[in-house]
Amino acid sequence: MRTYLECVPCFVRQALDASRMVTDDPAVHERVLRETLRLAAEMPFDRSPPWMGQRIHKLLRDATGNPDPYREVKLHSNALALELYPTLKQRVRTSTDPFAAAVRMAIAGNVIDFGCRSRLADDEVHQAIEDAMAPHAPGFDNGAVDDLRRALEHASDILYLADNAGEIVFDRLLIEEMPMDRITLVVRGGPVINDATREDAETAGIISLVKVVDNGSDVPGTILECCSPAFRARFEQCDLVIAKGQGNYETLGGEDQNIFFLFKAKCPVIARDVGSEVGQMVVCRNRSQNEAGSRAPPIHRETADRQR
Amino acid sequence: MRTYLECVPCFVRQALDASRMVTDDPAVHERVLRETLRLAAEMPFDRSPPWMGQRIHKLLRDATGNPDPYREVKLHSNALALELYPTLKQRVRTSTDPFAAAVRMAIAGNVIDFGCRSRLADDEVHQAIEDAMAPHAPGFDNGAVDDLRRALEHASDILYLADNAGEIVFDRLLIEEMPMDRITLVVRGGPVINDATREDAETAGIISLVKVVDNGSDVPGTILECCSPAFRARFEQCDLVIAKGQGNYETLGGEDQNIFFLFKAKCPVIARDVGSEVGQMVVCRNRSQNEAGSRAPPIHRETADRQR
Numbered sequence: 001m002r003t004y005l006e007c008v009p010c011f012v013r014q015a016l017d018a019s020r021m022v023t024d025d026p027a028v029h030e031r032v033l034r035e036t037l038r039l040a041a042e043m044p045f046d047r048s049p050p051w052m053g054q055r056i057h058k059l060l061r062d063a064t065g066n067p068d069p070y071r072e073v074k075l076h077s078n079a080l081a082l083e084l085y086p087t088l089k090q091r092v093r094t095s096t097d098p099f100a101a102a103v104r105m106a107i108a109g110n111v112i113d114f115g116c117r118s119r120l121a122d123d124e125v126h127q128a129i130e131d132a133m134a135p136h137a138p139g140f141d142n143g144a145v146d147d148l149r150r151a152l153e154h155a156s157d158i159l160y161l162a163d164n165a166g167e168i169v170f171d172r173l174l175i176e177e178m179p180m181d182r183i184t185l186v187v188r189g190g191p192v193i194n195d196a197t198r199e200d201a202e203t204a205g206i207i208s209l210v211k212v213v214d215n216g217s218d219v220p221g222t223i224l225e226c227c228s229p230a231f232r233a234r235f236e237q238c239d240l241v242i243a244k245g246q247g248n249y250e251t252l253g254g255e256d257q258n259i260f261f262l263f264k265a266k267c268p269v270i271a272r273d274v275g276s277e278v279g280q281m282v283v284c285r286n287r288s289q290n291e292a293g294s295r296a297p298p299i300h301r302e303t304a305d306r307q308r
Numbered sequence: 309m310r311t312y313l314e315c316v317p318c319f320v321r322q323a324l325d326a327s328r329m330v331t332d333d334p335a336v337h338e339r340v341l342r343e344t345l346r347l348a349a350e351m352p353f354d355r356s357p358p359w360m361g362q363r364i365h366k367l368l369r370d371a372t373g374n375p376d377p378y379r380e381v382k383l384h385s386n387a388l389a390l391e392l393y394p395t396l397k398q399r400v401r402t403s404t405d406p407f408a409a410a411v412r413m414a415i416a417g418n419v420i421d422f423g424c425r426s427r428l429a430d431d432e433v434h435q436a437i438e439d440a441m442a443p444h445a446p447g448f449d450n451g452a453v454d455d456l457r458r459a460l461e462h463a464s465d466i467l468y469l470a471d472n473a474g475e476i477v478f479d480r481l482l483i484e485e486m487p488m489d490r491i492t493l494v495v496r497g498g499p500v501i502n503d504a505t506r507e508d509a510e511t512a513g514i515i516s517l518v519k520v521v522d523n524g525s526d527v528p529g530t531i532l533e534c535c536s537p538a539f540r541a542r543f544e545q546c547d548l549v550i551a552k553g554q555g556n557y558e559t560l561g562g563e564d565q566n567i568f569f570l571f572k573a574k575c576p577v578i579a580r581d582v583g584s585e586v587g588q589m590v591v592c593r594n595r596s597q598n599e600a601g602s603r604a605p606p607i608h609r610e611t612a613d614r615q616r
Binding site for chain 1: 314318320334337341343345346348349350
């Protein structure tokens with residue numbers, strides 16, 4: 001997804017919010033803000049928003065001298081999710097459709113996203129779970145869940161692209177309902193915002209369940225040209241990708257691979273792009289796959305409209 | 309008032325909103341956005357927000373080649389307000405306290421502000437009037453209105469600094485309740501946003517009631533060093549200033565003059581600075597006057613706190 005002009009004020013706000021979240025030093029706040037303005041002024045808008053997110057959060061790490069400013073946030077999110085895990089596992093297992101319940105749980109966990117916001121109360125996580133498990137969650141596409149179920153049956157090499165710390169515990173619930181011997185979990189190659197790295201996969205207890213690799217990049221999404229050659233080869237060779245979170249949707253929506261995106265729409269630009277509403281759970285495929293006959297809604301609707 | 313860091317994302321958003329409001333040309337939107345980012349990156353934050361507003365709106369005029377992009381908006385606001393005028397005049401005259409009612413009306417008119425936003429429905433103007441006339445309008449300082457009443461009795465040379473088109477018709481209601489022979493109405497020296505210029509004073513029918521001068525500047529506020537020498541001399545010589553709108557508050561709050569500010573608090577930064585809430589009507593004096601014993605709340609509260 002390209003960067004829309006209305007993403008730009010949001011970058012500036014997020015840079016300020018993030019700098020205030022990770023340090024009390026007003027000189028750092030001002031420096032990060034001014035550098036973000038300079039970067040945004042020259043940004044190529046055909047790049048996706050995570051391209052800018054990577055740069056802003058590198059600025060933040062450089063300005064604070066802290067290589068992982070969200071470490072405490074990530075530890076807290078993991079601890080909160082692990083505390084919830086036994087109860088959530090029980091809810092999934094006793095559900096009439098454990099796979100669908102686990103998909104909903106995995107998307108509920110996507111509320112733990114410090115890319116869009118700088119504060120998240122534990123209660124909001126609890127609320128996201130209840131909203132996700134409501135029988136008639138608005139906009140939720142049960143047909144797309146069935147498409148994913150069928151795709152999993154036929155796939156032999158599955159990449160599961162994780163998004164955030166804390167959320168990765170919710171991903172474990174879904175991974176445990178999938179053919180684990182055919183799954184490789186992918187985490188970021190280095191700290192950026194609260195995105196999950198190998199350490200979080202270990203904390204979530206996933207490392208003993210499936211293979212875990214990192215993508216060699218600190219983009220809060222998956223920009224293939226920024227990833228390691230090893231990951232790019234894995235991405236090309238696999239026959240199914242499950243990509244969590246807005247950042248992965250923004251960066252991989254245009255790729256010619258068999259991808260299912262699972263996320264909560266948290267910003268109006270992405271909600272419009274995917275044909276959803278802010279706050280809704282999204283299960284959708286990338287356009288090339290959708291054109292092959294999926295029931296999931298098309299993505300990049302605006303682009304499609306323009307081409308007609 | 310200095311520019312707070314949280315003003316900066318708002319500048320960027322406003323620049324984009326404003327460019328979209330005045331033209332459909334996406335190249336202009338992008339150019340104004342990028343130039344605003346460059347300007348904001350280098351802005352001295354000890355300057356007030358209208359310093360930046362002037363530059364953004366000059367960019368907009370240059371990029372569109374339109375010397376007055378808000379002309380249609382201003383004409384509409386004036387027409388709307390003039391249509392309401394006879395009814396509002398009747399409400400003021402039949403009020404138990406016409407002066408206080410006219411102060412409320414003048415502040416209600418301050419909702420017609422395209423500096424903070426790019427859309428305003430006529431219904432919002434009607435609603436602002438009803439809110440302003442409610443007996444217990446939240447946060448409204450009746451004591452400050454009495455201070456203003458007394459100040460008017462003793463002043464021999466009064467400047468009334470207008471803010472916006474449309475709003476200036478509401479100002480007429482207040483001016484008509486004041487000693488008109490001692491009042492000079494001040495408008496902006498050139499078009500900027502929807503701020504009132506001489507043409508709007510004519511349209512509002514004020515030009516036949518009081519003297520009207522312009523301040524020689526296209527700042528959406530009153531930065532004295534940007535104003536004409538003639539206006540600066542008038543400002544120094546007068547013994548009372550009534551300043552409408554956030555822009556005048558932001559630029560004149562630190563001046564050592566006898567100033568009453570009348571506005572609707574429309575942004576959280578200004579509301580916090582003045583000790584009010586967003587949406588409330590504010591009547592307050594500048595700090596130097598307040599320290600002399602006014603009942604009005606102090607302004608620049610944060611600065612005052614820091615100095616204790």
